[in-house]
Amino acid sequence: MTEIIDVKSIAQRVREDLKVRVAVLRDRGKGIPTLATILVGNDPGSEYYMASQKKACDSIGAEMLKLVLPEDTSEEELLRTIRDLNDDGSVHGIMVLLPLPKGISEGKVAMAIDPSKDVDGVNPVNIGLVASTSGGVAPCTPESVLEILKASLKELKGLHAVIVGRSNIVGKPIIQLLLREHMTVTVCHSRTSDLKEVTRSGDVVVAAVGKPLMVDDTYIREGACVIDVGTSEFEGRITGDVDLEKIMGKASMATKVPGGVGMLTTVLLMRNLVECAEKVL
């Protein structure tokens, strides 16, 4: 039987721990971890994400500043807003929601966020620190994958993880996080020859391509642990990269979509926030 990994419980455990840590900071009079989230324009996805961040902040006792800037904000204005937040000692985490309006460089925005407040790990300094040290702030989706694997498998060391997809915000940071755990890591993608042969060599398969239902039983070996990072709209539903029905019985365990990796990302954003706050409070 394939076990569906209970990500909700993992999220709950992390949340309970964060509640305590925030309470400690508050009760000792050190201050309250505060996230500043910037939305430029009115992308509905970003508005939804902002609302869920607010809920997550509330759930652990953290504060949130919502900064909504008009669609026609210039790059310079946005960068100035970020610099002001960098200098503001009462703000511990800064997040800029994507996509940004045309004409604003995501790269420049990422570079502008103070690395010590960069709760989503987008500044190249954090990408570099994650890739070359045990420090740095990693983005939340890759962290979710790691957290799920740690909670689900006895030992990661020596296991072979095959990551399908090499995006900057998911696939590539996962490489680094899993190498830190002493896993053997393979990254494959659309150009990979004989993709199924490669994915079948994985004890763990992480699907992060954004192709609905692509990974079926022909992609995995018997007993593999399958983590589905994909979320696409497909036939009117939110659908992952994994065809869960087809891998049932062959995989040892798997996450579902929705109700999988996505359950954890906002909680781990909160953990990054609390860690950034703890370093300065």
Place this chain on the structure above:
Amino acid sequence: MTEIIDVKSIAQRVREDLKVRVAVLRDRGKGIPTLATILVGNDPGSEYYMASQKKACDSIGAEMLKLVLPEDTSEEELLRTIRDLNDDGSVHGIMVLLPLPKGISEGKVAMAIDPSKDVDGVNPVNIGLVASTSGGVAPCTPESVLEILKASLKELKGLHAVIVGRSNIVGKPIIQLLLREHMTVTVCHSRTSDLKEVTRSGDVVVAAVGKPLMVDDTYIREGACVIDVGTSEFEGRITGDVDLEKIMGKASMATKVPGGVGMLTTVLLMRNLVECAEKVL
């Protein structure tokens, strides 16, 4: 037959190109690319490396400043020296030779070098840019591996490269450079279960572990291209990670040690220097 890759010729081609580029900058009165290399103390390996950098600068018409600081230099003094070089418009590249005396943090030194002068790609900003964009400055040894593969194989796209070793200065940056070329990439290491099975899945095997003669014919598939990044002293000789005699006839091509990857690294340091200079001159 196994072809021994003629790295010397590859280095020669890069060197000729750089000579022309330096001459163009000089003849147009823009300036001469200048490398500042800092040696703290008197590590014999570093002294040798400094001398070979001087030779490399001479060979392409670039300038070099040798800064030799005493063994008892404090971290703050070294950081101040780096900051002065950052501010010096006549210096285009800065390199600090390792190892540093005890008490000086390599991490802080790497962070102090202006990313736009960081010719060995050690600043986390460059590590992050290499990991997440097509820009950034990559360290020279990983660049050498890529350059050799590009010169030796018709097409890299879709091939499976297996990297043995996950060090910050070699194994990990190679992942990023090879992913950019659309290769499938596996990283394995001392904790990998069934290492030989993994390495035998590689069209390309990059050995970067520092274990003399470890990789023999049992580690590779018929026709693999084998790049040896190891350099260890073993039985009085400089020895690579690959037992070249044993893989002869099984690999399609291979580099030797000495006379392989190492032939190219200093030339590629020069290329990074010229590229940094071209951006500002």
